Every structure is written in structure tokens, then in C-alpha cells.
Amino acid sequence: MQKFSGTRIEAISACVPKTTVKTTDFSHLLNQKDMRKFEKTTGIRERRHAQSMVTAADLAFYAAQDVLKEIKDKRDIKGLVFVSQTADYKIPFTSNILQHRLGLHNNLFCLDINAGCAGFVQGLSCAYSLAQSTNGKIMLIIAETLSKILSNKDKTTATLFGDGAAALLISNNPDDCSLSHFDFFSDGGNFDSIIIPDGGYRNPYSSESLKWHSDNNGNLNQGIHLSMDGQKVFDFTLREIPKSILSILTDTQNTTNTIDYFLMHQSNKFILNQIGRALELPKEKIPINIDRFGNTSGVSIPLIIVTELKDKIQEDKKIVLTGYGSGLNWGNCILTLKPDLCINDLIEI
Amino acid sequence: MKTNAFLTELTEELELEVSLQTNTKFKDLEDWDSMGAMVLIGFVSDNFGITLTGDDIENLSDVQSLIEKIGITKFSE
Numbered sequence: 001m002q003k004f005s006g007t008r009i010e011a012i013s014a015c016v017p018k019t020t021v022k023t024t025d026f027s028h029l030l031n032q033k034d035m036r037k038f039e040k041t042t043g044i045r046e047r048r049h050a051q052s053m054v055t056a057a058d059l060a061f062y063a064a065q066d067v068l069k070e071i072k073d074k075r076d077i078k079g080l081v082f083v084s085q086t087a088d089y090k091i092p093f094t095s096n097i098l099q100h101r102l103g104l105h106n107n108l109f110c111l112d113i114n115a116g117c118a119g120f121v122q123g124l125s126c127a128y129s130l131a132q133s134t135n136g137k138i139m140l141i142i143a144e145t146l147s148k149i150l151s152n153k154d155k156t157t158a159t160l161f162g163d164g165a166a167a168l169l170i171s172n173n174p175d176d177c178s179l180s181h182f183d184f185f186s187d188g189g190n191f192d193s194i195i196i197p198d199g200g201y202r203n204p205y206s207s208e209s210l211k212w213h214s215d216n217n218g219n220l221n222q223g224i225h226l227s228m229d230g231q232k233v234f235d236f237t238l239r240e241i242p243k244s245i246l247s248i249l250t251d252t253q254n255t256t257n258t259i260d261y262f263l264m265h266q267s268n269k270f271i272l273n274q275i276g277r278a279l280e281l282p283k284e285k286i287p288i289n290i291d292r293f294g295n296t297s298g299v300s301i302p303l304i305i306v307t308e309l310k311d312k313i314q315e316d317k318k319i320v321l322t323g324y325g326s327g328l329n330w331g332n333c334i335l336t337l338k339p340d341l342c343i344n345d346l347i348e349i
Numbered sequence: 350m351k352t353n354a355f356l357t358e359l360t361e362e363l364e365l366e367v368s369l370q371t372n373t374k375f376k377d378l379e380d381w382d383s384m385g386a387m388v389l390i391g392f393v394s395d396n397f398g399i400t401l402t403g404d405d406i407e408n409l410s411d412v413q414s415l416i417e418k419i420g421i422t423k424f425s426e
Contacts, residue, residue, distance in 0.1 A: 033364060037384045041391075156383065217382060230383055231403030234390075238400055270387055274394060 001183045001251060006176040007128045008335070010137070011342035013066035014166040014306040015059045016048040016293065018348045021147075021162075029155040038159060043269025047162030047294030049147040054349070056086045057094050059165035060143035062349050064102055067167040070342050071137065074102075077169075078136030079109040083123035083298055085116060085326075086145045098141065109134070116194065117265045117325025118184075119298030121333050124170070124321070125182040131172040138170040144297045146226065149196060153212075153220035156230050160268075162294030166302030178316075180335035183248045185240065187328040193232045194326035198223030233328075237271050241324055242278035248320070248332045256281055259334070260317040261309070265324055266290040266300035275322075298323060303346075310343040350396065352424045356412070362392045371413040375406075389415075397423060 023035050023045060030038060039045055050059065060082065068074065080102075082095035093112035098104075109130065115122045120142050127140040143165035150157045198209040209223035221227045245262070249255060262285050264272055269290055276286050287308035289300075296303055301321050309317075317337045324330035352371070360369045363385055365378060375381050375389075386406045394400050397419050409415050416424055 033380070034382075034384070037364065037388070041384050041387050231386070231406075234387065235402045235404075239402075270391055274391065274400070277394065278400075 056143035063167035118323035184331035
């Protein structure tokens with residue numbers, strides 16, 4: 001477990017595309033009854049999709065530009081961490097491009113992290129470490145355009161995911177004695193549960209990558225698309241996540257009663273309800289926005305801070321952040337949101 | 350729970366056109382899919398406090414085998 005003292009989130013902004021895609025827009029995949037079942041189980045009514053020329057880095061740029069308004073001198077920023085699975089290029093890495101685009105000075109540590117739905121908690125841990133070792137401000141950006149890597153002939157993925165970005169300023173104050181804890185888990189044995197099989201160097205692009213393959217339920221994917229073993233991921237989540245949350249609560253002398261909010265990756269409303277039930281949490285402690293944004297991968301946790309917690313942090317709020325997804329990988333964090341946390345209005349571009 | 354009530358409630362929850370019987374095979378249901386499996390897992394969790402896995406669902410031959418998996422003592426006529 002990692003432990004930090006005096007490190008905190010100062011400000012947060014989020015950005016989503018304006019284009020709304022409703023479940024009824026998937027009539028080529030789902031009949032009326034399937035749409036009703038889909039909305040009932042996943043909770044997703046609509047999601048945002050980026051236009052073809054808008055990348056994750058573009059959404060990231062607007063979120064980052066917005067959060068930069070909160071600081072007087074950009075030179076206070078000592079590091080930029082960019083978390084995404086949908087970066088602009090294979091080479092170079094995107095944080096370096098954003099450094100220039102955002103007008104940040106070049107004496108800056110830039111780092112990209114390729115991580116999935118647990119990526120926000122991983123990125124936050126990294127940003128906290130950098131804030132402590134540099135004693136400056138760290139910008140953490142997380143951005144995804146998963147809509148660009150989905151097969152529109154696969155109802156298990158096409159309907160599920162949305163696009164978005166968030167940017168945060170992390171700082172360290174040695175006089176602040178509030179503690180934050182992080183705890184991570186990995187199961188690389190199930191790496192293929194959520195995967196784009198082709199296009200890396202294990203399976204380089206070839207004409208085979210463009211052949212369509214059907215699963216047992218008639219969903220069609222090419223090797224360049226994200227495919228997911230939904231049942232395996234579902235089982236993993238219910239098996240591992242509640243006990244991992246209990247573990248960090250116990251290890252930090254917390255209980256579910258000492259936590260104000262449980263901010264969980266918005267994977268699927270049904271899964272969130274099951275986790276909540278396993279932990280015996282009241283529904284008001286688990287904010288949900290999946291109905292409007294779908295599953296935005298690692299972006300979902302900061303996005304929920306922006307859409308659901310703005311104006312609700314009038315006093316210190318102790319929260320648990322829980323990410324889980326591709327890898328398979330999962331992690332939890334307990335930290336305190338302070339009343340002076342700046343939560344900016346959601347940006348739509 | 351009474352077996353008949355269980356069958357009726359599960360039929361409604363899964364939004365099936367035909368009423369479930371104890372010998373109904375899930376895989377024979379026209380609408381049976383991964384969302385149905387998720388609804389079933391939720392229904393069993395809510396009513397009996399048992400979390401079924403994907404393998405459990407895969408291994409269910411019919412509704413009777415589901416009742417046995419949940420525990421036959423939890424049902425009455």
C-alpha cells in the first residue's frame with residue numbers, strides 16, 4: 001500500500017464531446033426489447049462520441065486549458081501525466097505534445113501511462129508520488145475516445161462506451177497532515193479478457209487484421225477492434241472488487257460509515273448496485289452518471305466528481321476511489337476532498 | 350420462497366413471452382443472452398443473497414438445476 005501525507009487534488013475540469021448517441025441509435029444491433037433490457041441492466045441511456053477529427057488529446061487539451069485557469073504561474077507545474085489507451089500516435093507519446101500545446105515550460109517531466117478503466121487511480125498515484133518528490137504542482141490528464149476502437153457490429157462493446165477527458169492539478173503541502181492511501185492489484189493471467197489483439201508487435205497489422213470474426217452470439221469484430229469477454233469481466237468484478245474495497249478500509253482503520261462517497265468506475269449500473277449491495281452501502285454514497293455518459297473508461301471517476309460532487313464539498317469529504325478493468329487490473333484509493341477544491345463546470349466541445 | 354412465485358417473478362424479470370417451468374431450459378429460450386444472464390444473477394442475488402458466476406449460469410441445464418444451485422430448502426410448494 002502507498003501512503004501520502006499532505007498531497008491533494010487542488011482543481012479539476014472535465015470535457016466531453018457535444019455529440020450525444022442514444023441507445024435508440026443502435027437499432028441495427030438491438031430490437032426494442034433488447035434496448036429496454038440494455039438500459040435496465042447497464043443503466044446507460046446515452047453516451048458522448050467524439051467527431052472523427054477530435055482525438056482524446058483534443059478533449060484533454062480543453063480540460064487542461066480550463067484547469068490551468070486556476071493557477072497564476074504555469075511554471076509551478078513540474079510534471080504532466082497523461083493516461084490514455086487512445087493516444088494520438090504510437091510514437092511520440094502524447095504528454096510531450098500537450099506540453100507544447102498548453103504552453104507549459106520545457107523543464108517539465110512528461111509521462112504517458114497506457115492504462116484502462118483502473119487508469120485514473122493508477123495515474124493519481126503516480127501524480128501524488130511526483131508531487132511529493134518535486135514539491136510542485138502536477139497536472140494529471142486522463143482522456144479516452146474508445147468510440148474509435150469499437151466494432152459497430154458488436155453489441156457488447158458498441159453500446160457501452162463513451163468518450164471524455166479530465167484534467168486535475170495535484171499539489172503537496174507539507175503543513176497539511178491529511179493522509180491518502182492507494183492499493184493496487186493485477187491479474188495478467190487474464191490479459192485477453194479485454195483486448196485489441198492486433199496492431200502491436202505480438203500481432204502486427206496485416207490483411208488478417210481486417211477479417212471479420214464472429215463470437216457465439218453473432219457479434220462481429222476485426223482484429224483492430226476492442227473485444228471483451230463480458231462474462232469473465234463481470235465475474236472478476238463481483239469476485240474481487242468488494243473484497244479489495246473492504247481490504248483498504250480495514251487497513252486504514254476506516255469503515256463504510258467513515259466514508260462519505262464511494263466513487264466507482266462507471267462500468268455498468270448493475271455491477272455498481274451489486275458492489276454496493278455486497279458492501280451494504282446506501283445508494284446516496286455511490287454517485288452514478290453512467291446514464292448520461294456511458295462507460296468512459298478511466299475518465300469516469302473524475303467525470304463523476306465534476307458532474308455529481310460540484311457544490312457538495314462544503315467540508316472535508318473522505319472518499320474511496322475504485323478503478324477496475326483491462327489488464328485485468330484494479331485499485332482503490334482513500335483520500336480527502338477539501339472544501340477549497342475547485343470543481344469547474346463540465347465543458348462540451 | 351414458493352416455487353410458483355419464484356417462477357412467475359423470474360419470468361417477469363426476464364421479460365419472457367412464455368412462463369418459466371421447472372423443466373424450462375435457459376438455452377432454449379428465444380431471448381436468452383448475456384443481458385438475461387446478468388438479470389438472472391441480479392435476481393438471485395437480490396432474493397437469496399447468492400452471487401452466481403458466469404460458469405454457474407453456463408452449467409445450468411434447466412430451471413430445476415437453478416433451484417438446486419440456490420438450495421432446495423429455500424423453496425416451498
